[in-house]
Amino acid sequence: MSNIIKMQTKEGENSCAISAIHNLLAFNKIPITEYETYILVNGFDTSFYEGYVALNTLRRISENLKVDGKLEVKWMDKNTINSKEIVINSIMKQNPVIVLINSNFLNFDERLKKEYGFLRSFIIYGVDLEKDFFYVYDVLHLNENHEKEVIEFTIPIDYMISKAKEFLIIYSDSKKAIKYNYREIIIKNMKKYIKNTNEIESNEYFGISAVKYHISYLESILTDNNVEDKLASCYYAANSVFYGTFMPMISYLIEFIEHIEISNKYDILNEVKDLKMKWNIITNKAIKLTISKRENQVSQFLDNYKLTFEKTIIFIKKFIGILNKREWE
Structure with missing residues (x-):
C-alpha cells in the first residue's frame, strides 16, 4: 500500500521551517506569502539548541498557528504514542507532514550530507508501506552552486520516526476565508521578542x-x-x-x-x-x-x-x- 500526495512546491526563501510551513499553507489553499508565514508563526521565537540558534521547535510554532482557532494543527514528537501510525494515516488522508530532524541522520544522501549537523524541516508527502519508506521534500536545498532548489529523497519509515525530533500537521477548511492582521501580529511578536529576556524551557x-x-x-x-x-x-x-x-x-x-x-x-x-x-x-x-x-x-x-x-x-x-x-x- 502506498500514497503520494500531489502538491505543488515552491522553493524556500530564507528558512527551511518557514518555507515548509508556507508550502503546507499553500497546499491547504491559504494564499499567503512566505514573509506573512514568518509573521504568522512568530519566526522571532528562535531558540538556542545544541550550539546554535534557529526555529528549533515545531511545538511552539503549532501553538502560534492555532492561537486564534482558524487552523487545526497537530503537533507530535517521537515520544507521542502511535506517532508512526498518525504520520502514515495523515499521508494516506492527503495531509502532508512537516518533520524536524537533525541532518546528521541524513548522511546516506550526499546532497544532504553536512560536516556538522543541525536541525532541518522537511515535508513528508508520500509513503510506500511495501518498500518501507517515506517520500520527502526539501524545499530549501542549496546545491553545489549555492542555488536554492526543491529536491526529493526517500527515508526508511522506522528510521525517520526514531530519529525525528518533532512532527507538525496543518489542516484547514478551504471553504472558510482566512484573513489575518499582520500589523497587529508582528507588533505582538516583536514586543514578546524583546521582553522575553530570560525565557528558558x-x-x-x-x-x-x-x-x-x-x-x-x-x-x-x-x-x-x-x-x-x-x-x-x-x-x-x-x-x-x-x-x-x-x-x-x-x-x-x-x-x-x-x-x-x-x-x-x-x-x-x-x-x-x-x-x-x-x-x-x-x-x-x-x-x-x-x-x-x-x-x-x-x-x-x-x-x-x-x-x-x-x-x-x-x-x-x-x-x-x-x-x-x-x-x-
Whole structure:
C-alpha cells in the first residue's frame, strides 16, 4: 500500500521551517506569502539548541498557528504514542507532514550530507508501506552552486520516526476565508521578542535569551583550546545568523515594510537593509574564523556580533513605535 500526495512546491526563501510551513499553507489553499508565514508563526521565537540558534521547535510554532482557532494543527514528537501510525494515516488522508530532524541522520544522501549537523524541516508527502519508506521534500536545498532548489529523497519509515525530533500537521477548511492582521501580529511578536529576556524551557533559551546565551557560549568555546569545538561553533554561528535568526528576520521584515504604508518608508528600508548587510558580514566573518588562527579575529567577531545585535534590538523597538504611531515606552 502506498500514497503520494500531489502538491505543488515552491522553493524556500530564507528558512527551511518557514518555507515548509508556507508550502503546507499553500497546499491547504491559504494564499499567503512566505514573509506573512514568518509573521504568522512568530519566526522571532528562535531558540538556542545544541550550539546554535534557529526555529528549533515545531511545538511552539503549532501553538502560534492555532492561537486564534482558524487552523487545526497537530503537533507530535517521537515520544507521542502511535506517532508512526498518525504520520502514515495523515499521508494516506492527503495531509502532508512537516518533520524536524537533525541532518546528521541524513548522511546516506550526499546532497544532504553536512560536516556538522543541525536541525532541518522537511515535508513528508508520500509513503510506500511495501518498500518501507517515506517520500520527502526539501524545499530549501542549496546545491553545489549555492542555488536554492526543491529536491526529493526517500527515508526508511522506522528510521525517520526514531530519529525525528518533532512532527507538525496543518489542516484547514478551504471553504472558510482566512484573513489575518499582520500589523497587529508582528507588533505582538516583536514586543514578546524583546521582553522575553530570560525565557528558558526544557533547557532551551528563546528569543533574546537565546541570542544572549549563544554569545556567552561562543565566548566560552572560541577562547578554549579545542580546535574541533571552535570549528563547529564557527560553522553553527554562520548558520545561526544566515538561516536561523537575523538574516531571515531582516529579509522578511524588508518584504513586510515594502508592502505597508508608513511614513519615512524609504529611510526605514535603508536602515533595515544596512542591518542586513552587517549581519551578512558577520556570517562571512564566522566562516573565515574556521581558517583563521589569529586570536584578535575572535574578539573582533564577538564584538561585531554583540554590537549588531544591539543595533537590531534598537531598530525593533523603533519599528514597534512606528507601527503603533507612537514612541516605544
